[in-house]
Amino acid sequence: MSFKVEKISGAGDERYSCGVFSKHVTIESGGSGVLVSCVLVETAKIENIENVSGFLHDEFEDDVKKIIEVKDGVFAALVAVRDRQVSRFKGMGADVSFALAFFYKGVVYIARHGERVKINVFRLQKSFGVKFGEGSGRVKSGDLVLISTDKFVENFDSGVFARGSDDFEDVIDGLATDISALDDQSEVGALFVRVGGEKSLKSQSANDGDGEKPQEDSVEDKVVSVRDIDEEVASPSAIGGQPIRLFSALGRELGKLRVGDIGAMFRLRRNLIFLAVLIVSVLIASGFVTIKKSKDAITAADFRGHLQVAGNKYNEALGVLDLNKEKARSLLVEADGEIKLALVIKPEDEEALALQRQIQDKLGETANLASIDFENFFESNGKITSFSRGSGNFFVFGDDGTIEVSDVGRRVREVSGENADGGFVYDNSIFTLSGSKVFRLGTDGAREEVAKGDGVKDMAVFLGNIYLLKADQILKFVPIADGYAQSANYLEAPEAFADNSRFAIDGSIWVTRGTEVLKYTRGANDGFNIEGISGIGELGEIYTNSDLDSIYVIDRANSALVVISKDGVYKKSYNSSKFARAGDLYVDEEAGKIYIAVGSMVLVANI
Incomplete structure (x- = not known):
């Protein structure tokens, strides 16, 4: 298929800058396509960069290189490019909206960020407004894809494209003239991609100036995903x-x-x-x-x-x-x-x-x-932050302090009335996390401070060692004669964990981060990968121990509990709306039960 690209944008000022870019790309795995980008950035928040337009162009060229290197999975590569850009601008403190689109083999792959760049498709006297953040869809000969800023949509009537005017170039020239006459044009920009039949793209390559002659690719004979498209008959x-x-x-x-x-x-x-x-x-x-x-x-x-x-x-x-x-x-x-x-x-x-x-x-x-059904196992007066199991009974930690609960869900005793942000039981020793401090509880509820760390996301105890998960490191505290030694960094190099990252220990340390599970052994990243599943959303709570062959991970975005072998192979999943709000997880494989903390309750279900 052929893709003809027209670009127009207003001049930037001290408030905003808009960039529109396109380039033919031949990827390493074979085949060629067209990558386009429309970016609107708040110039005032970008410091130490005099030429914002040049900076946006350089960023686009970096995006092109990432797409060229694709060997498998064009869509995943485009989403990765989008996420890299979001992280880059976030680090600069700049407000940005942009859309990336890759036209390849009869399909357009889209990854967007922000609300100020819009995508509309005009086909057969209809218009389709694309609302999703990432997805893909087929394009056909005669389609016109408009990627533009919201100010462009507000100032100009795009209905002319739905009416199928043959004077496409004249319309674009007229729009460019109108934009140049605007007093405030810094927030106005648009890309027009017109889809043609299966013919040479030589003329378009020359316009882009990259000297590349794309291959002639045929339309893929399959249905591809397009989500959340609003359709309007418009002409x-x-x-x-x-x-x-x-x-x-x-x-x-x-x-x-x-x-x-x-x-x-x-x-x-x-x-x-x-x-x-x-x-x-x-x-x-x-x-x-x-x-x-x-x-x-x-x-x-x-x-x-x-x-x-x-x-x-x-x-x-x-x-x-x-x-x-x-x-x-x-x-x-x-x-x-x-x-x-x-x-x-x-x-x-x-x-x-x-x-x-x-x-x-x-x-x-x-x-x-069918989904699994949870039952109420134990209910507290306040929020439950975590729970752990000793040699027989459970220990529940939260706003009501530390409470011992029998294996049938009956309250046994209050161990401590002090608020606990987390807790863990190991070898019948009870540890609680309160703010930045870790305490060991005596049988009478007395607290002894044994460790300390700022910004702790999770805690665990293994072989008597205390481990604290932070935003970029895991702290390890080793027991000595009169308490615990000063903390030492467990990881060989700092990492960037997510806000909802959690960890579990079985000799190695397993940490969730977004769609990943990371595995560390003696501080080194083992390069653990999950195979046999797609569509993972947002991983959080995780459970395993040295007696289990699997790791259990909660995917909050998909309300699922995912079971993965320690070799990285997906085994199965369980679904329940309760997983979306789970704050902790415990699995008893021998009894065939799972326990989760949700609000002020501990719930149990058979698996």
Whole structure:
């Protein structure tokens, strides 16, 4: 497919700067595409950079290099580029909105940040507003993709693109002229990507100046994911296309009229005569064809709309199937309803029938899947921050202090009334975290300070050693004759953990961070990777011990408990809405039970 890119933007000032960029890219894994970017940044918050426009261009060139290096997974690479940019601008303290789009093999991959850069797709006299932060979708010959700032949308009528004007370049030139006349143009910028058929991109390559001749790639024969697209029918019928173009020509001739310009006068008179003939012809013919064409256009548009929504729902379901089977099944049911509506319009359409078979197959696979059901195990008066198990009983830590609870959920005794931000039991010794201090509790509830660390996210005790998880390091405290030695850094090098990172210890230390689980042995990062699952959201609470062959991790974003072997292979997952609010986790594999802390309660379920 071919992609023609037009770019317009206003001049930056001391408040804002807008950059629009495009480049043809040939990736290492084979094939070529077009990478485009529209960026709006608050200039006033960028310090020590005199040429903001040049800085934005250099950032885009770095993005291009990352895409070129892709060997597998174009979408993942684009999201990684987006996340790198977000981190870069966040570190600078600058407010930024931007959209990255990679047009590759008939698909556009999108990664966005912020609310001030909009994406609209114009297809067959319709417009689609893209709302999602990251996703992908098919593009077809004739599509026009507009990536622009919100100020561009507010100042200019984009409906002309939905009306399918043939004077594309004239429209762009006119918009560029209008932007240059604005008093405040620093927040205005736009990219127009026009999708053509399967032909050479040589002319476009020359415009971009990168000297590269892209390959001719065919459209992928599959449905790809597009989420949260709002659709609006946005234009008059196609019957008006010819008069619109003629009026456009008349307008250009009127603009050229000058005193003594006889040629322009003759051309104008000729066009007026042609217009009169055309109007009479259209009036005669329109009575016979308008109703049928309008009905056919609406029917085709309805069919494509139902088919696209069905494909979107199906692919979204596949993305979360491993992690949230109930949500996946709900999406599949919605997809099934949409494909049935499409088949009412075109009962024999091969693409629709193939998608229906895929949806039905997945519905069959998920028919017997259900979420696990939790029961109340123990309830406190205040919030429970964590819980741990000793040789028999549980110990619950939180706003009500430290409470011993039997294995059937009955309150045994209050060990300490002091508020606890966390706690851990090891070898029948009870440790609590309060602020930056770690205390060891005596049998009478007396507290002895044994360790200290600022900004602690989690704590654990293993072989008598105390470990504290911080934002960039794990502190280790070793017991000595009269208490504990001063802390030592466990990690060989600092790390950047997430706000909701948690850890568990079985000899190695396992730490959650975003979509990752990191494994450290004797302070070194083992390079642990999870295989056999996609769509992981936000990992938090984690549990394992030296007797288990698996690690259990809560994915809050997908309301799931994910079970992974210690070799990194995905085994299974459990779904419940309770996981989204879990504050701690304990697994008893032998008894087949899991326990989670949610608010003021400890809940239990069979697995």
